[in-house]
């Protein structure tokens with residue numbers, strides 16, 4: 001008798017050696033906590049959070065090898081042994097001969113923006129990232145989004161929504177002239193588009209266009225391994241190449257790159273600025289002393305650099321990157337079963353909920369994504385993040401709110417931290433909020449900081465505002 005072959009599952013490629021207890025809270029406790037936090041999940045205390053999917057930035061679990069590496073930290077002010085290990089691995093995995101460490105990714109963005117951007121310059125990129133764009137603007141530059149239109153359409157299943165639209169880039173070059181373009185910046189798995197990759201073919205074409213016009217091409221390689229994994233999975237001709245091989249090929253197209261080590265490298269802090277351009281490197285090595293620390297530690301302890309160097313070796317391991325991306329995919333597929341609207345395709349580091357589709361009764365001015373993140377927290381203690389109008393901020397020229405087409409809530413997965421059961425709990429909470437979505441009321445911003453407002457802005461429910469106003473009117 002012919003039997004159907006039994007499906008063989010795979011599991012997380014690690015077992016757990018150290019545990020950190022989680023605390024569950026009551027709905028009443030959470031409602032109080034989110035009110036006190038101004039309905040901003042960034043302002044919640046971690047002790048009030050059950051499953052923390054705010055970000056995958058610096059929230060990763062390090063391996064036993066990385067922890068062992070922490071013990072061989074060489075805390076010399078100059079020429080630490082760990083610096084040389086890291087330098088060798090930057091050359092080995094990213095193919096860049098020159099590098100400076102920085103305390104995190106935005107510090108590298110700060111340095112490169114100061115070095116390459118003159119006031120009045122333009123920096124085209126495949127959709128903006130919050131800190132990247134801000135440093136470009138602070139250096140006097142203007143970011144220009146040259147991502148393909150599909151990147152802005154949450155339901156569009158395009159496999160490479162991180163691609164640059166070559167016509168948009170060529171049009172910008174024609175309009176402002178190549179001299180006015182400081183550099184073209186490309187990010188691997190574009191966060192704001194929903195964790196979406198670019199293809200190797202698109203990168204090749206962008207690089208050719210840049211070369212033709214003598215424009216520099218720089219890489220936000222923070223999530224480069226996720227991008228490499230998607231190229232391996234989706235792009236013809238790359239299925240048999242290793243993650244390390246694909247990463248190397250990608251990096252070869254760029255003049256330089258920056259990395260927030262808090263992502264791919266599976267550490268808790270750190271950043272990298274690396275280049276093959278000796279002149280840019282000389283400037284970076286000098287500037288890093290002003291803002292970060294000596295060029296052989298750049299704001300990091302020796303032990304942090306050691307953990308980064310080892311993290312690089314682990315980030316290209318197929319079983320690690322597969323487990324990471326597939327865990328995110330599992331979460332997305334479960335949510336789909338409940339009819340929750342999510343960005344397609346499912347991203348590399350996060351599932352993005354389409355808040356506008358989920359809460360169509362809320363106008364954009366009431367920040368549907370901010371509202372949804374607060375509602376999910378109140379339901380279960382799962383912490384997520386807004387990626388919509390609050391994150392987009394205001395137009396620096398007009399001062400008006402920017403309402404991007406994507407109004408999303410991000411469920412972001414720290415690497416090697418949560419198990420499948422945690423995902424199930426999360427999915428059920430989002431499904432519950434979705435089932436009761438008509439009851440969700442919008443928010444009004446009551447406090448707005450000048451820079452990167454999403455981190456510290458405060459809100460109040462619209463209904464509560466009305467009630468309070470009525471009460472003040474009565475008191476008068």
Ligand SMILES: *Cc1c(COP(=O)(O)O)cnc(C)c1O
Pocket residue numbers: 057104105106107129131132187191220222223259260261262263270271
């Ligand atoms: C996190 C991140 C940054 C900024 O890095 P930090 O380490 O948080 O300062 C820049 N670019 C991308 C794509 C990121 O994900």
